[in-house]
Amino acid sequence: MWRRTPGADDGRVTEIIPGLSMSPLEILALLGAVALVLARWLPPAARPRVTIAAGAVLVLSALLLGVVGIRWQLLPVLAGAAFALPFAVLPVLRRRAGRPAWRARWWLALPGSVACVGLIATGPAAAWAFPVPVFPEPTGGFAVGTRVVQWTDPHRPETFTADPDDLRTVVVQLWYPAQKSPAGTQRAQYLGRTAQEARTVSDALARGVGLPGFLVDGPARARSRSVFDAPVDTGGGRFPVVLFSPGSGGVRTQNTAWAEELASHGYVVAALDHPYDSAAVVLADDRTVTTETTSSGDPDQDEKLAAGWTAIRAADLSFVLTRLDALDRGEPADPLTGRLDTGRAAVTGHSMGGAAALQAARQDHRFAAVVDLDGYPHGPASPALDRPALALTQSITPATDPRYLPRLTEALDHGTATSYRLTIPGAGHLTFMDGPLYLPPVPSVVGSLGRTRSPRVVAGATLAFLDAVLRDTPGDPAGALPAYGDLTVHHPGTNP
Structure with missing residues (x-):
C-alpha cells in the first residue's frame, strides 16, 4: 500500500x-x-x-x-x-x-x-x-467519493459576531458511496480542498495545542482514500445518513478514516466545520474563520460556556439534516437527489461533538440513532434520549475526569430506548479520530491500539451499531459490540 x-x-x-x-x-x-x-x-x-x-x-x-x-x-x-x-x-x-x-x-x-x-x-x-498519515483502505463494497458544500441558515444569526446581518454558515464535507474511479485517479487532499487550505488548517490545529506548525506537517501532505466529486454509485437504493460533529477546536476532516470506512459500507457521512469553534474554517469567499472558543479558567464558567457551544453545534446538526433532506428532494437538483434516506439518520460526534450529538438527538426526533465518541455530556439532561444510543469511551483510569462516567451513565440510564456504552481497552481520547495515523504513538495521547488497529476498531464498532439500528433488517447491537470492547447495556425503565 x-x-x-x-x-x-x-x-x-x-x-x-x-x-x-x-x-x-x-x-x-x-x-x-x-x-x-x-x-x-x-x-x-x-x-x-x-x-x-x-x-x-x-x-x-x-x-x-x-x-x-x-x-x-x-x-x-x-x-x-x-x-x-x-x-x-x-x-x-x-x-x-x-x-x-x-x-x-x-x-x-x-x-x-x-x-x-x-x-x-x-x-x-x-x-x-511524525509521519505523513497513510489512510487505511476501506473494507466495504463501495468506492468512496467526497465533496464539500457550504450552507447558510437564513433563520439563525451568527452569535459569535455583532453584525445582525451575519447569518450562521457551516461548511460540510460529504463522503458517499461512489462509482469506482479509473486506476491512477488522484485521491482527495486531506484537511482541505486544496493544498493551501490543508496547510491553513494544519497550522491552526498545531497552534491550538501549542506546537509549531512544521512539527506536524504530515497531515497537510497527505491524501485520503476518497476521490473528490466522484460519480455517485449507480446501484440503486437509498443510503442512510450519518452526521458528524468534531471535537472542540476540531475540524470536519478529523475523522476521515472513520467516514471513508462508513461510506464504503453504504452510508453517506456529513461532517461539519463549526465556524468560530473549529480551529480554522475556510469559507467559499476564501475568508478563514478561526476559533473563538477558549477556556475561562473557571470550571463552573467553562461548563456554562461548553453548554452554550454545544447548543450551537446541535442546532448546526439539525440544520444540516434539513438541508440534506432538501437535497434528497432535489432542492436543488444534485447527484445525491433521491439517494439520501434521511428517515434513517444518525447523529454522531467526537468529544464536544459527541455532547452535541446527544443534544441534537434529544431535540430533533428526525435522528433515529446517536453515537457519542468519547464525549462528555454538556448542557441539559432533558428531555430523555428516546433513540438508541452508543457511547464509545476510552479506558477509564485514575486520570479520567471523575465526573465523566457518572454524567454519561446518567444520560444513558434515563433514556427511553436501549443504549450501549462500549469501553475500548487501550483506547485514548484521540483514538476516536485520525490522530493515531500521524501523531507520535504515545499511549497517553493516542492510546495503545496502534496506527493500523485504532481506526479499524472505532469504525468497526460504529458500523456494528448503525447496521443493527438503521438497516432494513434490524439486529441486536449487543451481539456484535462485545467484539470491540467491554459492553454495558442500559435498558429503559430499569433505572430510577
Whole structure:
C-alpha cells in the first residue's frame, strides 16, 4: 500500500512507504548519507567507488527532493551527510590528483562517524514519530467519493459576531458511496480542498495545542482514500445518513478514516466545520474563520460556556439534516437527489461533538440513532434520549475526569430506548479520530491500539451499531459490540 504526497504527480518516488514512513527518494538519500559516512571504514580499494556512488545518490536524491519538497524530518539526514562529505570526498580527490591521500587517525574519525550516524538516524526516527498519515483502505463494497458544500441558515444569526446581518454558515464535507474511479485517479487532499487550505488548517490545529506548525506537517501532505466529486454509485437504493460533529477546536476532516470506512459500507457521512469553534474554517469567499472558543479558567464558567457551544453545534446538526433532506428532494437538483434516506439518520460526534450529538438527538426526533465518541455530556439532561444510543469511551483510569462516567451513565440510564456504552481497552481520547495515523504513538495521547488497529476498531464498532439500528433488517447491537470492547447495556425503565 502506497500513499502519494500532495502535488506529487510524477511517480511513486514521492509516495510514503507505510511502516518506514519515508518515500523512496527519502530512503535513497538516507542510504547515500549512511554509505558516505561508513565509506571511511571500508578497505582502501573499495573506498573511492563507494564514496563516489554514495555521494552521487545523495546529491541526486537531495536535488529531486528539493523539487518535490523536503520534509523537515530529512534535514538531520542531510546535515549529517554534509558534515561527513568533505572528510569522505577530499581523500578521493587528492588521490585522483596524484597527491598523497590524508585521513584522520581512527581514534579521531570514530567519534565524528558516530556523531554523523546518530544525526542521520534522527531523520527516520522523526519521520516515524511524525509521519505523513497513510489512510487505511476501506473494507466495504463501495468506492468512496467526497465533496464539500457550504450552507447558510437564513433563520439563525451568527452569535459569535455583532453584525445582525451575519447569518450562521457551516461548511460540510460529504463522503458517499461512489462509482469506482479509473486506476491512477488522484485521491482527495486531506484537511482541505486544496493544498493551501490543508496547510491553513494544519497550522491552526498545531497552534491550538501549542506546537509549531512544521512539527506536524504530515497531515497537510497527505491524501485520503476518497476521490473528490466522484460519480455517485449507480446501484440503486437509498443510503442512510450519518452526521458528524468534531471535537472542540476540531475540524470536519478529523475523522476521515472513520467516514471513508462508513461510506464504503453504504452510508453517506456529513461532517461539519463549526465556524468560530473549529480551529480554522475556510469559507467559499476564501475568508478563514478561526476559533473563538477558549477556556475561562473557571470550571463552573467553562461548563456554562461548553453548554452554550454545544447548543450551537446541535442546532448546526439539525440544520444540516434539513438541508440534506432538501437535497434528497432535489432542492436543488444534485447527484445525491433521491439517494439520501434521511428517515434513517444518525447523529454522531467526537468529544464536544459527541455532547452535541446527544443534544441534537434529544431535540430533533428526525435522528433515529446517536453515537457519542468519547464525549462528555454538556448542557441539559432533558428531555430523555428516546433513540438508541452508543457511547464509545476510552479506558477509564485514575486520570479520567471523575465526573465523566457518572454524567454519561446518567444520560444513558434515563433514556427511553436501549443504549450501549462500549469501553475500548487501550483506547485514548484521540483514538476516536485520525490522530493515531500521524501523531507520535504515545499511549497517553493516542492510546495503545496502534496506527493500523485504532481506526479499524472505532469504525468497526460504529458500523456494528448503525447496521443493527438503521438497516432494513434490524439486529441486536449487543451481539456484535462485545467484539470491540467491554459492553454495558442500559435498558429503559430499569433505572430510577
